[in-house]
Amino acid sequence: MPIYEYRCKRCDAEFEKYVPGAATAVLCPTCQSGEVMRKLSVFGLRTTGAFQASAAAGDGGGCCGGGCACH
Numbered sequence: 156m157p158i159y160e161y162r163c164k165r166c167d168a169e170f171e172k173y174v175p176g177a178a179t180a181v182l183c184p185t186c187q188s189g190e191v192m193r194k195l196s197v198f199g200l201r202t203t204g205a206f207q208a209s210a211a212a213g214d215g216g217g218c219c220g221g222g223c224a225c226h
């Protein structure tokens with residue numbers, strides 16, 4: 156079950172919320188603001204595109220990334 160950590164942009168409160176679906180509205184429990192951002196969790200880090208991109212860049216290794224005929 157996905158439980159995410161959030162931070163409210165308005166009052167800086169941090170809270171956790173169970174979110175059964177992406178369309179679920181998340182409101183700050185302190186000020187009821189909808190302006191909250193989800194913090195990265197351990198679960199989220201596994202699927203982040205940035206991590207995969209950096210791993211792929213490290214694999215490139217060549218002088219030009221394989222885009223030319225210099226190899």
Ligand SMILES: [Zn+2]
Pocket residue numbers: 163164165166167168183184185186187188
């Ligand atoms: Zn708030």
